[in-house]
Amino acid sequence: MRFVADLHIHSKYSRACSRDCDLEHLTWWARRKGISLVGTGDFTHPAWYDHLTENLVEAGPGLFRLREDLDREIDRTLPPSLAAAPVRFMLSVEISTIYKRDGHTRKVHHLVYMPDLESAARFNARMARIGNIGSDGRPILGLDSRDLLETTLECGGYLVPAHVWTPWFAVLGSKSGFDAVADCYADLAGHVFAVETGLSSDPDMNRRVSSLDGYRLVSNSDAHSPPALGREATVFDTDLDYYAVRRALETGEGFGGTLEFFPEEGKYHVDGHRKCGVRMEPEETLAHNGICPVCAKPLTVGVLSRVEELADRDVPAPAGGFTSLVPLPEVVGEILGVGPKSKKVLAQVDKLTAALGPELVILRDVPVDDIAAHSPLLAEAVARLRRGEVVRDSGYDGEYGVIRVFEPGELTRRAASLALFDAEPAAPAEPARAPRKAPAQSAAEAPPPVAAPAPVGGSLLDGLDPEQRAAAAVEGGPLLIIAGPGTGKTRTLTHRIADLVTSRGVPASSCLAITFTRRAAEEMAERLAALAPEHAAGLTIATFHSLGVLVLREHHAAVGLSASFGVADPDRQLEVARTLVADGKAAKALVEARDERYLAALREQDLVDFDDLISLPLELLEGSPELVAAYRDRWRWVSVDEYQDVDEQQYRLLRLLAPPDGDLTAIGDPDQAIYRFRGADVGFFLRFREDFPTARVVHLTRNYRSSAAVVRGALEVIAPSSLVPGRELTPMVDHGDAAIGVHHAASEAAEAAFVARTVEQVLGGASFHAFDSGRVSSDGTRGLGFSDFAVLYRTDRQSRALVEALTRSGLPFQKRSHDRLAGRPGVARIAHEVGHAPGGTVLERVRAVAGDDHTAYELLKPLAAECGADVERFRAELALGVEVDTWDPRADRISLLTLHASKGLEFPVVFVVGCEDGLLPMRWPGDDDADAVDEERRLLFVGMTRAQRHLFLSHTTARPRSPFLAPLESFEQVGEARPRRRRKGTQLSLL
Template identity: 25%
Template sequence: MPGVIPEKVNVEQQAAITHGHGPLLIIAGAGTGKTTVVTERIADLIMNRQVPADNILALTFTDKAADEMQDRVERILPYGYVDLWVTTFHSFGQRLLQAHALDIGLPDNFRLLNQTEQWMLIRNHLDEFELNYYRPLGNPTKFISALVKHFSRLKDEDISPEEYIKYARALTKGKAKKSLPEEDVAEADRVMEMAKAYETYTKLLLDEGALDFGDLILYTLKLLRERPAILKKYQHQFQHILVDEFQDTNWAQFELIKRLAAPRNNLAVVGDDDQSIYKFRGASVSNILEFEKDFPDAKVIVLTKNYRTKQSILDLSYQFIQLNNPDRLEAKIMDGGALHQTAQDGELKVVKRLKAQRDGQGEIELMHVQTQEEEARVVADKITEMKEKNSQAAWNDFCLLVRANDHAELFIQEFEKRGMPYTFLAARGLFTKPLVLDVLAYLRLLDNYHESAAVHRILGHQLFNVPQRDIIELTHIAKKKAWSLFEAMEHCDEVTLSMEGNKGIEQLMTLVASHTALAQQKNVGEVVLAFLNDSGYLKDITKVDDTKSRDLVRLLKQFYATVQKFLAGKPEGTVREFLAYIQHVTESGDAGALEHDVESGPETIRIMTIHSAKGLEFPYVFVCNAVDQRFPSMDRKDAIEVPDALVREILPSGDAHLQEERRLMYVAITRARDGIFFTAAEDYGGTRRKKPSQFLYELKLLEPPVKAKSKAEPLPERLFQPSPPTPMGSFIGVGAGNDRYNFTKLSTYAKCPWQYRYAFVLQVPRRGSYQLSYGTSMHNALKNFFALWNTRKTDASLKSPYVSLEELLTMYERSFVDEWYDTKKKRSDYFAKGKESLTEWYKQVSKYPPEVLAVEQPFNLKVEEFVINGSIDRVDELSKNKKTGQARVKLVDYKTGKFKDKFEKEDKYQLLIYMLAAQDPNILNAEVEELQYYFLDENKDNTLKPTQKDTDAAKEWVVDSIKKIRSGDFRPTPSKIVCSFCDFKEICEFRAI
């Protein structure tokens, strides 16, 4: 049927579209029209070669790509069809397994678990896993995410539990454990622990009637291997198979493809090894690199005509990516291979170099500045300048690409300051959006009136309009009377509040009373809708049809989809059960997926990660934060790695991580049509200046560097607090609290100034923690022990040890703080752990009794004009200075956490503050010889011998921290580690999860 091939396709594209039988590798460089080739090839097979539509299988990686491909094919075909198998790998596996589940012993109505649900399954059955190495008592869920990822990687490599256990046994097979080195035995035990955990996890899934995404491929392979008749059925059906983005396939997916394609091998794969950037998701670039070995008779077609980017930018990207040789496909195929042609002089002529089909040279520039704030300013300046010069330019012609989401913050702040429209296309973060935090805070309030953090957030919302001064008054009386914030609201007549504040509180109390009753009768979905409607929230965000309102409605829709998903598994799910579900979701590290339609929506500057930009294009692209350890990023290996002996993927000869980062830069550069701009700064707020990214040298952009000058006036040294799109409880005018400080306050400020603001400026009441309860129990027991010890020591008739073990354990039992433990078992475990630790500690103390000078020694230390207070757990006298009579002492601080063999900066500062206090003539007037942390759980110590340099650094840290606090500089510094343990993460829109 003539006319199916569009006239505009080039020679190489047409050859790929019309290829007949046999394997075909289409190497499609960036911007070469691969989607056109795939869709036109499907249409050609149907219309010109009379292949029935349901005899063609086209596989890709995202639902969006599959939908787009199917839409294009449908537009090309002049008639309908029975079925078109254009689908993702996982949807294809799910379809086959649902049809043939019983053939391999699976439930035909299996549930499909996402990554978060896998985490929750393991968490709920943690006691069934025989974990030792990977289950620390202090944080038993610490390694669950690592386990989930490990199991996923095993499935990517098509490794079964039986194979893993067999490998683990082989590590010690035929060898007596006693004859093996201790480290070899420990490693063998660790591997066996993982192998058995994998077996347990697999069994749990089947017991629950569930599969995870990796199972969809693994069990489909099992089906085709163990049921030859079913394999033959689908081999006969799928006469032609096409795979898009082939470089992103993992080992198991390629195995599945090869089995289905045999024996015809009418397999066409489209990909580009230079754009393989999903190693963290299990992608195996070796699949495309080794394709010709699997299919020696494969035809290879290279698409080199680029319809997107100007030549100078293409040349830049090409010379750069060649640094990945010899582990690139272009370099691997030898003389005479399909990717090369022999020139007249006998040398190889490489044909993978992309050739621009658009005239003119692109703009390439490096903007290298001093500070990160200046970096944001020069980007904003450049965009403004280019838009002014080109009247046709639109805001969405510009895109900022960052290596990680948190690198975008200062650019966002600068755009907001200037009123420049932007859209931040983060892939995750639904549960940190202000609107979602509002709804969750209200649900927490309904579930527990004494959840003061939630009450604080709701009180400060514009719906109720309670002035911040009134909230501070309520917080003050709550603290004074030992009330929750809700109880303070109930007694608000005892406080002088504004008329506006009283009105808002009355409105909130009425709403809470109504919805509390509703929550006892209806599921959480109905309660959420009632809040949105009764409070006027929904009305408020929908009354104006603008970009902001549409974004809020979109977020609300996505959040309500989360509620509906929860209710699908528990139709009568209550508010409390939903909150527990959300707690588990966030504990797993899931911040909530965000959906964006990049190619539609308002005219704004786009900000996104490079991974998110794959497949997109923009006239002007800015690659930001091009500095060492940001891009390329640091190599973060899997916490639990698959043993090399089990990995089937062929590993590169070079640095795999650096090569992946280089491919990521290549993808970033090739998103640009007309201009590519690289930005870097020297100062990103740390103690060391950042070095430029090695990629800038490899791109030959630093000879010489282009020093960009900002047109904007420099911002003052102290920036104002950021203003979220929908402020909740944000109050700039509050002072920094009283003039007395302690190490806890300063270390909180060092972790995150915004956390300090919640804790010590606004003084938001917060929930206790079982770790704190346990630590307090141990400290109190030892305090009482040495108090009695020192008392009895003065009795000459008594000998050491002055206090018995039985007395110590009795003190511990009486001191034990029985609060905030999640379960009775956890309380019992911690109580037993404390007894065991103290028993071992007692052996050491009774054998080598210290000369205890003071216990819980309080101090108020003056550092310049500031006062630091605190208490030293224990002061041991080592000797006397005969000349001065001063005691030479060791300061001991007890810890109940995990032993640290190295002193972090802040660890030193705590002990050094204690040392300054002990040396003070008005406190102890002692000579400090040693500083020691004693880790009670492991009965290990770490001792520091202080230097003058250490002391000076501690003083400087104290003074600098307090000055920043008093200046009101509370800019948030979120990080996954800090935020995951923050008491205010539920109400903080800046949290990083």
């Protein structure tokens, strides 16, 4: 059976697509066009998946048709020449992946096909762990193309790279692709057997590139509205089933070629700048070195130039099997001198298809004499079209080209003697396509950060800068290292420890390194394992709490515990307290007060809580000078990271472990002391030289993280209350002309929209819609992925507007918080039980706790929202019974997190939102504590210095602007302060 297939379309749930993109309209237009097989598009979108499930029925292996009652209704609206033609659907979706690989930002679109709804549902559940699949029918995911292919194969489907030459979003695109399809899919490249050539190229162009010889070249419409179906399509001569189509693509048997646009009509065929009205052929582009002669910025390099760049054949190998066409409404519109969507054109096409059959049949097969009976001019146009005799006006930089069948003025002459159709001649008019104007963005294209020098020579210290080396080389005794942000604090400390054990004869067992978080401890251990692999196993690297566990394990009997005592998490603590009081609030109060009855109940169950992990070892040591001496003898070299964050008990513990003249190294920055709310006291850092009178002090002032503008701005912000006299910080990396942007928004929602819009601009666009709408018009900053963006805020409540804006924009994100389960004991309980139950699916593991599926879903739903996850994922997982998982570790996502949670992290692009008096600084009624305000200033300093390339600070009209921004008056204001009437092409000025 010979049939036409269009396997790349979109539903009404895709951005910038017609509301008529539903199954009924798609079926009606497929019959009118003469298309037998249509992709469903968008099956990952929850609402569209439900629509497919409800309205499609199986019709042959791996294919579907419209429900019988709906199909009959459509037949009644069509003439006999079109009614009852079979239309089948194949499950399809276009996935946009944006990620970093080999130092470049990759933006690649893919077509994924599945043989049944169950396979599609499994795929959807997997994709929901990567990002938000519910905001756009063409989801944007931070996933490597290779990993997307792997998941597709695991779910039983196949993948075809979409519109492979498109500059911005394609596997071979000039802006963000690869030089070969195989490079994109790495070790799984052998599973790709077809590529979609796109509207701006044809098979002859593609066959100039020999690396494409092993792929079937397919074409599809990428229709955003039903009338666009079939503008490009693929012909098959197989049984009408999924597996036969797949075999034809794999083997070539039954593959009948393609129906093509003339490639010049594609909107990225040649090079140019739409906003400047500049269009160039490849040789002209080379002569101008790829620079626009109007604005002096890089041109958008089109498909023709990209093919020339990769071509290794002067004469294409015979591609054969394709026909270039112009859609029938465009031909009729040219004859009538009106647009192809006009009522006059639609009426004529209705008459033609009723009399002669589907549009594609008229263009390809109906005898010219039969067409001439309706319109001699149309007959002449079709004859020329079949011979390829057309006038070509090439598209460029997102602007469609124009293909004409008649020479300028020719229709005017012919109209005098020939009727256009069965109507009076219409005044000829040539469609004008004026370039749309869009102001250029000024995002800086900065080189990647330059790392601190790598070790060379015979000593581990040779690769350090002079300040780092001076600190790491101190022989012994107390040492205080004041390390500004981005100055290589962890690098200096780990090199010092590694040098002690490898070059200075210090036994590894004598070294104790303490930090505050498990992540920091793991990072330190990894670095030391690389620097001193033969000694790393003997080092003790711990957090304060894991150090407490070690001491208690060794001396458990002294505090009435067994050797296998447990550590109670918050849920277990409440359980223990509830054995003493029934009321939940009263139980929580017992825990918070560390009531003696509660502590006794813990001990009865052989448990300690987190506070015990510090207080009990402290009691042991303070009551036993012999034990103190033993530990001092065991760990003669003690190093403490983030010393500014110690609290009173941790300070006392350290003083016991390290004598005043001992070999204690403390490293940190008092201007980054931000944890007073949990008991930390920067005063202990400031009195270090009093506690250790012989201490050496070394400053690290060379910043290897941030741009010069970020460093300058951060220093100006911290200056009024800096705890480091003469604070210095010198930028050591070149990020070009990157600056700090300050934005004033009309509301919290507008501020969040600014964040989403600016992410797209800095990223150089995350979708075609970003370019078509004028929001983005350049490459942005190259080499970025979603995980390179962070949005920081003072309170968790501020994240709500951000979650909504990013979800609306289809941008993948994760919400990271220390307290994500706070105030949700039911959710915490479910999550705890699910997380610790052995094996099983979500359905099985939650049912035992929640009682039924509905209750489990309702309890998990707020947790999903708190975590920035797609709540549909939970519904899908519960329904399908798939394995429990939160986020796929391969996913690349924007980070949303509090300023406190950002400590120790760094990102190329940082937004700090809510820079308002009352939020930053946070002010409580009646609280005029100057120390608290100083710490809030330090909190902003920490947030600002997380940024490497770009930093945006924003505030709204809801509160007065933060006084901390006063020193930044000279920095660039970006965006608009209040809503204005929408203008086409309005765009932010970026860095």
